[in-house]
Amino acid sequence: MADAPSARARLCDPTAEVSAHWLIAEDGTTEQLVCESRRAWHAGAGLWQGQGDVNSRSVGIELANPGDRPFPEPQMAALRHLLRAIMARWQIPPAGIIAHSDLAPGRKIDPGPRFDWQALARDGLATFAHPPPIAPAPPLEPSLDALGYSPADATTRLAAFRLRHRPWGRGPESDADRRTAAALSSSHKYPGGIAKGDGGSAPS
DSSP states (O other): OOSHHHHHHHHTOGGGOOOOSEEEOTTOOEEEOSOTTSOOSSSOSOOBTTBOOGGGGOOOEEEOOOSSSOOOHHHHHHHHHHHHHHHHHHTOOGGGOOOHHHHSTTTOOOSOTTSOHHHHHHTTSSOOOOOOTTSOOOOHHHHHHHHTOOOOOHHHHHHHHHHHHOTTOOSSOOHHHHHHHHHHHSSSOOGGGOOTTOOSSOOO
16 A cells, blocks of 8 residues: 555455554554454465464554555564564564465565565564575475475465565575575574574675
């Protein structure tokens, strides 16, 4: 949507059949639209970790952003504050914070490549990895299965994985994709979801 008022109007329109528990405006204003104990219609058709009906087992947060620009810092600060509270209330680990594009590869693309997942991971609010070039690069598909991505053709799953974890990735599947997925799916998580060797910038 073009802005927060437009997003709110749509989320509160019964005929739109879409809703979310929380809406965060560009200036950080945070509004609860649905009680967290009630089911909202934010996820739609999709799967995560082999389970459908994600709406019934998740808290949906919508960020006002038309999709063609970075997310403002006041909005991200409000998101961090909200995530800490939600994760504490429901005992959600960083790995449980996912994108719409994660649960519905090929159908959803938000929050998109401009969303700063790495910053959230540094605060322990999501997972992200920059494994070193010498890290193992096992086959990608089993790692994506372990992470929770639903079955789909390889190109669609790779695109969804890159949107969330390697938005700068281009072209065919690479060792960098395989290393990143393996690091994230490993049981040996690094603090904050950041793999050792992260230099703070996007690797090649």
